[in-house]
Amino acid sequence: MSEYRTPYESYVYAYPHKTAYRPLRPRPALSELWAGEPKDALSLYLHIPFCEVRCGFCNLFTRIGAPDGLTTRYLDAMDRQATAVREALGDEGPVRFATTAFGGGTPTFLTAAELERLCDIAEQRMGADLRAVPLSVEASPATATADRLAVLAERGTTRLSLGVQSFVDGEARAAVRPQRRADVEAALARIRETRIPVLNIDLIYGIDGQTEHSWQHSLDAALAWKPEELYLYPLYVRPLTGLGRQSATPAAEWDEQRLRLYRQGRDHLLAHGYEQVSMRMFRRTDAPAVGADDYACQTDGMIGLGCGARSYTSSLHYSFDYAVDMREIRTIIDTYITTEDFARAEVGRQIDGDEGRRRHLLQSLLQAEGMDPGDYRDRFGSTPAEDFPAELASFAERGWLDEGTHRLRLSAEGLAHSDAVGPALFSPRVRAAMAAYELK
Numbered sequence: 138m139s140e141y142r143t144p145y146e147s148y149v150y151a152y153p154h155k156t157a158y159r160p161l162r163p164r165p166a167l168s169e170l171w172a173g174e175p176k177d178a179l180s181l182y183l184h185i186p187f188c189e190v191r192c193g194f195c196n197l198f199t200r201i202g203a204p205d206g207l208t209t210r211y212l213d214a215m216d217r218q219a220t221a222v223r224e225a226l227g228d229e230g231p232v233r234f235a236t237t238a239f240g241g242g243t244p245t246f247l248t249a250a251e252l253e254r255l256c257d258i259a260e261q262r263m264g265a266d267l268r269a270v271p272l273s274v275e276a277s278p279a280t281a282t283a284d285r286l287a288v289l290a291e292r293g294t295t296r297l298s299l300g301v302q303s304f305v306d307g308e309a310r311a312a313v314r315p316q317r318r319a320d321v322e323a324a325l326a327r328i329r330e331t332r333i334p335v336l337n338i339d340l341i342y343g344i345d346g347q348t349e350h351s352w353q354h355s356l357d358a359a360l361a362w363k364p365e366e367l368y369l370y371p372l373y374v375r376p377l378t379g380l381g382r383q384s385a386t387p388a389a390e391w392d393e394q395r396l397r398l399y400r401q402g403r404d405h406l407l408a409h410g411y412e413q414v415s416m417r418m419f420r421r422t423d424a425p426a427v428g429a430d431d432y433a434c435q436t437d438g439m440i441g442l443g444c445g446a447r448s449y450t451s452s453l454h455y456s457f458d459y460a461v462d463m464r465e466i467r468t469i470i471d472t473y474i475t476t477e478d479f480a481r482a483e484v485g486r487q488i489d490g491d492e493g494r495r496r497h498l499l500q501s502l503l504q505a506e507g508m509d510p511g512d513y514r515d516r517f518g519s520t521p522a523e524d525f526p527a528e529l530a531s532f533a534e535r536g537w538l539d540e541g542t543h544r545l546r547l548s549a550e551g552l553a554h555s556d557a558v559g560p561a562l563f564s565p566r567v568r569a570a571m572a573a574y575e576l577k
Contacts, residue, residue, distance in 0.1 A: 153570075187203045245289075274296070
């Protein structure tokens with residue numbers, strides 16, 4: 138386990154991270170990768186790498202704007218990719234998608250007609266039944282227009298996630314996210330009018346100039362809409378982002394501020410009828426259940442379409458090239474839209490037994506409910522304590538494990554330090570590959 142330095146080492150939303158991926162030589166055929174894989178509870182993710190503006194904190198794979206019919210050419214390429222991927226999945230056994238999502242970037246950057254086409258790709262090319270399974274879509278206030286929302290509601294969207302970040306105009310400007318609260322409120326009203334079952338609001342804490350009072354203001358402004366979900370994200374300032382080029386806040390002082398605001402936000406939501414699902418996610422206790430009961434992120438496969446999406450089999454995670462710099466991203470998108478043959482994986486990382494154990498433990502432990510060690514033993518023939526004695530002992534020593542239950546799960550303080558817990562479970566090989574990656 139690496140030495141603990143900060144509670145904000147890294148946000149681990151997938152393992153291994155793309156910076157540990159490398160070009161695959163030779164490039165394996167998708168039909169070979171998916172042969173023999175269980176395909177009856179897959180996740181389908183369609184990635185749209187366009188935004189109307191790039192926020193100062195953003196290191197996602199996205200570009201500003203899409204001139205000269207670029208979105209049409211991008212959807213053309215996604216259509217070709219979807220056709221090739223569905224053919225590679227074969228028909229020897231059942232192929233079923235248990236959950237679907239449109240992310241980015243900003244999927245609602247697309248026009249209403251283009252969103253219809255995106256749904257058609259998911260349904261007609263991949264065979265996903267969007268009205269029968271959960272469909273989550275990310276949006277921004279400026280692009281959450283009535284015509285786009287109408288398409289999404291009609292095509293079966295069950296969850297709409299709105300990136301608000303702050304209801305304080307000055308804080309939004311400080312995060313290089315130009316928006317007015319009045320426009321945010323108007324977008325939220327339009328979303329509620331569609332009656333999409335789950336509204337999620339994203340908020341960020343740790344913005345320059347943010348105080349406990351202004352953070353409370355944003356929390357209460359969000360709660361006024363009674364969102365079924367709220368995500369509270371700590372601000373990260375990453376290399377090659379807008380804020381990354383101008384940040385000068387002392388690290389220790391900023392860590393203390395973010396922990397303080399996290400605890401304030403957590404306690405406020407718990408006191409207002411929300412349950413904590415992870416460090417970031419809070420769900421209203423009376424929210425409708427629209428999630429997939431038969432999909433498990435630790436074990437089931439992922440099909441990603443689009444040049445920023447990743448796919449998972451049991452032995453290989455793969456995607457296209459990765460970048461943060463805008464010029465590099467434009468080059469990758471340009472390459473994607475001219476690609477004709479999508480039958481092979483380009484960039485990825487093999488997942489062996491050790492990495493599979495790490496991924497399973499990491500993705501389970503970062504959820505508030507934790508994991509049943511018996512389920513782990515049934516799958517791997519060993520226990521987490523046998524496989525990761527040093528890491529778990531270190532977590533326990535710091536008070537990050539809940540010792541009063543048969544489940545292996547983080548304590549309240551452990552959840553607060555999720556962004557240190559996750560990286561502590563990275564393998565030495567993955568850590569070395571990430572360190573050797575040349576940012577671009």
